[in-house]
Amino acid sequence: MEKTINFIPIDYDYFDFNGxxxxxxxxxxxxxKRACIIDECDVYFWAVLKEKVSDNKIDETRKKxxxxxxxxxxxxxxxxxxxxxxxxxxxxxxxxxxxxxxNYKDARDFADKITFHEIDKRREFDLGFxxxxxxxxxxxxxxxxxxxxxxxxxxxxxxxxEADICLKVNSIKKIDKEAFIPRVLAYDIxxxxxxxxxxxxxxxxxxxxxxxxxxxxxxxxKANVEKFNDESEMLEKFVEYVKIYNPxxxxxxxxxxxxxxxxxxxxxKNNIKLALGIDNSQPSFKRSRMLIGRxxxxxxxxxxxxxxxxxxxxxxSETLGLNEVASELLGERKTEWQHIPSSKxxxxxxxxxxxxxxxxxxxTYKLAEKLWPDLLEFTKIIQExxxxxxxxxxxxxxxxxxxxxxxxxxxxxxxxxxNKEIGERLEEGKYEGAYVLQPIPGLYEGLVFxxxxxxxxxxxxxxxxxxxxxLEKKEPDSLEVNIGKKVFFSxxxxxxxxxxxxxxxxxxxxxxxxxxxxxxxxxxxxxxFKLLTNAAYGYQGFxxxxxxxxxxxxxxxxxxxxxxxxxxxxxxxxxYKVIYAxxxxxxxxxxxxxxxxxxxxxxxxxSALPGIMELDLEDFFKRGIWVTxxxxxxxxxxxxxxxxxxxxxxxxxxxxxxxxxxxLSRETQNKILELILKNGNEKKSVEYLKEVVRKxxxxxxxxxxxxxxxxxKKSIEDYKSISPHVTxxxxxxEKNLPVKIGMLIEYYIAESSDKKALVRERAKALDESGKxxxxxxxxxxxxxxxxxxxxxxxxxxxxxxDGKRQKKLGEF
DNA sequence: GTACACTACATACC
DNA sequence: ACTGGTATGTAGTGTAC
Numbered sequence: 001m002e003k004t005i006n007f008i009p010i011d012y013d014y015f016d017f018n019g020x021x022x023x024x025x026x027x028x029x030x031x032x033k034r035a036c037i038i039d040e041c042d043v044y045f046w047a048v049l050k051e052k053v054s055d056n057k058i059d060e061t062r063k064k065x066x067x068x069x070x071x072x073x074x075x076x077x078x079x080x081x082x083x084x085x086x087x088x089x090x091x092x093x094x095x096x097x098x099x100x101x102x103n104y105k106d107a108r109d110f111a112d113k114i115t116f117h118e119i120d121k122r123r124e125f126d127l128g129f130x131x132x133x134x135x136x137x138x139x140x141x142x143x144x145x146x147x148x149x150x151x152x153x154x155x156x157x158x159x160x161x162e163a164d165i166c167l168k169v170n171s172i173k174k175i176d177k178e179a180f181i182p183r184v185l186a187y188d189i190x191x192x193x194x195x196x197x198x199x200x201x202x203x204x205x206x207x208x209x210x211x212x213x214x215x216x217x218x219x220x221x222k223a224n225v226e227k228f229n230d231e232s233e234m235l236e237k238f239v240e241y242v243k244i245y246n247p248x249x250x251x252x253x254x255x256x257x258x259x260x261x262x263x264x265x266x267x268x269k270n271n272i273k274l275a276l277g278i279d280n281s282q283p284s285f286k287r288s289r290m291l292i293g294r295x296x297x298x299x300x301x302x303x304x305x306x307x308x309x310x311x312x313x314x315x316x317s318e319t320l321g322l323n324e325v326a327s328e329l330l331g332e333r334k335t336e337w338q339h340i341p342s343s344k345x346x347x348x349x350x351x352x353x354x355x356x357x358x359x360x361x362x363x364t365y366k367l368a369e370k371l372w373p374d375l376l377e378f379t380k381i382i383q384e385x386x387x388x389x390x391x392x393x394x395x396x397x398x399x400x401x402x403x404x405x406x407x408x409x410x411x412x413x414x415x416x417x418x419n420k421e422i423g424e425r426l427e428e429g430k431y432e433g434a435y436v437l438q439p440i441p442g443l444y445e446g447l448v449f450x451x452x453x454x455x456x457x458x459x460x461x462x463x464x465x466x467x468x469x470x471l472e473k474k475e476p477d478s479l480e481v482n483i484g485k486k487v488f489f490s491x492x493x494x495x496x497x498x499x500x501x502x503x504x505x506x507x508x509x510x511x512x513x514x515x516x517x518x519x520x521x522x523x524x525x526x527x528x529f530k531l532l533t534n535a536a537y538g539y540q541g542f543x544x545x546x547x548x549x550x551x552x553x554x555x556x557x558x559x560x561x562x563x564x565x566x567x568x569x570x571x572x573x574x575x576y577k578v579i580y581a582x583x584x585x586x587x588x589x590x591x592x593x594x595x596x597x598x599x600x601x602x603x604x605x606x607s608a609l610p611g612i613m614e615l616d617l618e619d620f621f622k623r624g625i626w627v628t629x630x631x632x633x634x635x636x637x638x639x640x641x642x643x644x645x646x647x648x649x650x651x652x653x654x655x656x657x658x659x660x661x662x663x664l665s666r667e668t669q670n671k672i673l674e675l676i677l678k679n680g681n682e683k684k685s686v687e688y689l690k691e692v693v694r695k696x697x698x699x700x701x702x703x704x705x706x707x708x709x710x711x712x713k714k715s716i717e718d719y720k721s722i723s724p725h726v727t728x729x730x731x732x733x734e735k736n737l738p739v740k741i742g743m744l745i746e747y748y749i750a751e752s753s754d755k756k757a758l759v760r761e762r763a764k765a766l767d768e769s770g771k772x773x774x775x776x777x778x779x780x781x782x783x784x785x786x787x788x789x790x791x792x793x794x795x796x797x798x799x800x801x802d803g804k805r806q807k808k809l810g811e812f
Numbered sequence: 813g814t815a816c817a818c819t820a821c822a823t824a825c826c
Numbered sequence: 827a828c829t830g831g832t833a834t835g836t837a838g839t840g841t842a843c
Contacts, residue, residue, distance in 0.1 A: 289827080394828095394829050395828065395829045396829095422827075432831080433830070433832060434832065436832060456830085535829055535830095536829090538829030538830040538831095539829055541830045541831085542827095542828080542829045542830075543828090544828050544829090553830070556830095582833095583832085630835065638833050638834070653833085655835095660836090721838055723837055724836095759838090
């Protein structure tokens, strides 16, 4: 008996049954109950025919293809049928054979066997089944559908599923329904060893809506804390609570790489099953570059990964740890907790530890709520499952967007590059990128900043730069670009620039909508299109891209250079003095002109700009300072400080904004820049500097002011050059402290009897006692940060740092 | 023994 | 190797004088 449900697909999976592929999709119905639907779809790929193959030959080829069989240990696959279609491929009309097969996993093997002379290319054999399913059936994640289907009782093993209804799909119809709010459960674990599975899990916190718990087998029971006899009982209860809460999303912070694999490892050790899946399966892990943890029927989201890959560019945070990210996005910090061996934790201290653990889950839960609009919008726009979108890199997001938007263009999808092709692409080396104007150092009064809106994106659209419009040789009415050699692009609109044009238009539309009606959803939607726009250029220059086109990327940069240089000349021709420019922004002196005149200039520039290119007024600034490089007397690029008419500072490139400088030099430089920009001269800042120097020399500076933090970017053994932070990392490892790739190594530079000692030999971890090296902090932390600023005013601060006086002090 | 060029590395800008 | 190139600047290292 056919049943009808309203359904929102959340988690996508597939399985094989009798050699065929089936999609298994878990979601919710409007009453909040869980449903699972099972569906099949055509599985096929394309064989693109060479030009001018006769119909007879095509028929022969089809027959040959239809006879191909693939036999392996698991199954026997065959070609079900073939069809001939007129399609587009990279800007050309082509004839292609659509080859329907029984199992998508064998597509590549089939493709490898189709080597007939009449066939030019094979494509779309490298799409995942879920992607193919979503493309074919248009059952897009996190949209509402009316599903008609036959209830399943025990077919396909669905009787083991914790779902209220299971249907074998007959029909799918998109319907309009209001926003969906998922059931989210956040979790966090605390362990006594950092290495996965090595120690015990001391406690697990879980937080959902009106749901807060800490499970432990340590300390004492209290409100929200449940104590168990051992780790094993605690783990079993954790699974039980997840089942009771019945979440759509289970989320952690860095849980792909830590919490989930740790839980699984400890469950194994305790001989229990971590049956979190709705089919009672255990989490499974895939190792690509990093570990990825999947739970059947529940979307496991590692918020750290989503933030790192797609969200971090909005953030100011210097690290992407939970503490900094939560404090920036939520205005809340982690609870204080000093990690000590669990054997040394006293009764009262356990309570603090529970609080700490619970708070991590609370923050994670709140972050999930905060980021939900972004996750939702990204998923709906990219059209891949939430699980994948929350982990995709930007190039992956762009590529998936393309894949799910090719049907409008009737395009056959390009294949992923093979390793050999990637090698070749990498060998081509870099191409010339953006233009940066060399500034003349000085303090300037009254500045205007213009910038191009989505410059590279608008260049790609305006000049139609892409793999499909790239021409092997010059053609009539083609665009010629010099990228070291001459390359040509067709003017016939190609699908990549067309798609990007649409993305840019949507971004504009949703931004306007957001300005009228500022909801988080509209903001997320507009941001998603902005991110896609910004990533499109990098995508075409990325060696791993299906639509990689070095010539298009290099031409985008070349044309952007041309446009900004012409704009600079134009501004200068209109009597303005241009101070600085970088890639898509131009700074010039306002002089005695008023805002209206500046806007008129802008209008004049815009009327002459080609295509959809557009220059925008970014802001006016009261003052700005540019300094020299430390080596040589030229103005430094990418380093300047501004103050706007509301006295708000904007500092770029200076040590102040670099996390690998100690707070003392960052704060000193920041204060000095502030005093100069506010007062218009250096007088007060000299006094300020003198005071800082005096403090350093008289050892009045606190340890936390002089800590230098440097990231460990690879494993210790891989370093060819042993710098201070690597030395400290080594020492930490010897002391059995956790040393992981990506962590910030903290140290300070101490005095040493050996004056010739290298910096790394003087570097000390924070718990090592020592006197800070006055000379080092003066000459290597403060002086470099301020010297060039004072040089602008012809003030030589070197005498303040005189080494002799400092030595005298030390002798006392 | 020191000055200098060079490499390795980290981090920022857009 | 998992978006692009441009740029500054420190510390370590090898070499010329």
